[in-house]
Amino acid sequence: MNRTIKKSTQVALGGLSTALCLLMLFMTGMVPFATYALPALAGIVLIPVVIENGYKAAIMVYVAAAILSVFLVPDREAMLLFIAFFGYYPILKSKLEKIPFRFLEFLIKLVLFNFAVVVSYLFIIYVMGIPDILTEFGEFGRYSVYILLGMGNFVFVVYDFVLTNIVTIYVKWFRPKILRKTQ
Numbered sequence: 001m002n003r004t005i006k007k008s009t010q011v012a013l014g015g016l017s018t019a020l021c022l023l024m025l026f027m028t029g030m031v032p033f034a035t036y037a038l039p040a041l042a043g044i045v046l047i048p049v050v051i052e053n054g055y056k057a058a059i060m061v062y063v064a065a066a067i068l069s070v071f072l073v074p075d076r077e078a079m080l081l082f083i084a085f086f087g088y089y090p091i092l093k094s095k096l097e098k099i100p101f102r103f104l105e106f107l108i109k110l111v112l113f114n115f116a117v118v119v120s121y122l123f124i125i126y127v128m129g130i131p132d133i134l135t136e137f138g139e140f141g142r143y144s145v146y147i148l149l150g151m152g153n154f155v156f157v158v159y160d161f162v163l164t165n166i167v168t169i170y171v172k173w174f175r176p177k178i179l180r181k182t183q
Contacts, residue, residue, distance in 0.1 A: 010053045013048065013049060013052055013053060014049060014053065014057055014060065014061045014064075017045050017046060017048070017049050017061050017065075018061050018068070020045045021042040021045050021061070021065040021082070021087070022065055022068055022069060022072060022073070024038045024039075024042040024045070025038060025039060025042055025065075025075070025079060025082055026072060026073055026074070028073070028074075028075040028078035029073070029074035029075045029078075034078070035075055035077050035078045035081075036078075036081065036155075038078060039078050039079075039081040039086040039087070040086045040159055042065070042082055042086065043082065043088075043089055044090060044163065046058050046061060046062060046087070046090045046091055047090050047163070047170060048170060049061050050090065050091055050094070051170060051171065051175070058091045059088075062087045062088050062091060065082070065087060066082065066083045069082060069083065070083075076124070076128060077124060080120050080123060080124060084119060084120040084123075085112075085113060085116035085117065085120070089112075089113075089163075090163055093160070093163055093164075094167075096108060096109055096112075109156075109160060110153060110156070113152075113153065113156045114149065114153065117149065117152055118149075
């Protein structure tokens with residue numbers, strides 16, 4: 001009986017997490033500035049799935065949300081950012097943090113982020129056929145792509161720091177105080 005309750009709780013958490021990821025990604029079509037913020041927040045939803053259900057379950061939730069987002073999310077850029085980086089990074093983060101050398105860990109994280117961003121935008125431009133994304137930079141000049149990538153790296157470092165704090169709060173406060181009462 002107890003195993004059945006545990007399994008149903010895991011399935012419910014996975015389903016709710018998938019739905020919440022999709023809801024956040026769907027809202028990017030309604031709030032234009034949320035194209036970058038909401039895929040990052042949707043990735044954060046996967047943290048409890050990793051902690052409570054494990055890596056395999058979190059990967060299944062990510063894959064389900066990614067596949068459904070292809071068909072349901074109107075903002076293609078936000079959908080692609082979720083699939084290419086923000087959806088799986090919170091799952092992968094704890095694995096990367098097991099690297100014994102901090103500098104190497106940080107370098108791998110930055111390379112992963114930059115690779116995902118560059119591939120995403122190349123996909124948008126050449127596969128999806130949306131070259132207008134480059135003209136949006138306007139008066140920034142010919143160095144705008146590098147400036148924006150640099151700003152993106154800064155935001156990623158902040159995002160990584162925030163994820164670490166969210167995991168800490170979840171494990172040390174939310175889980176013992178709130179989830180203890182529901183189990």
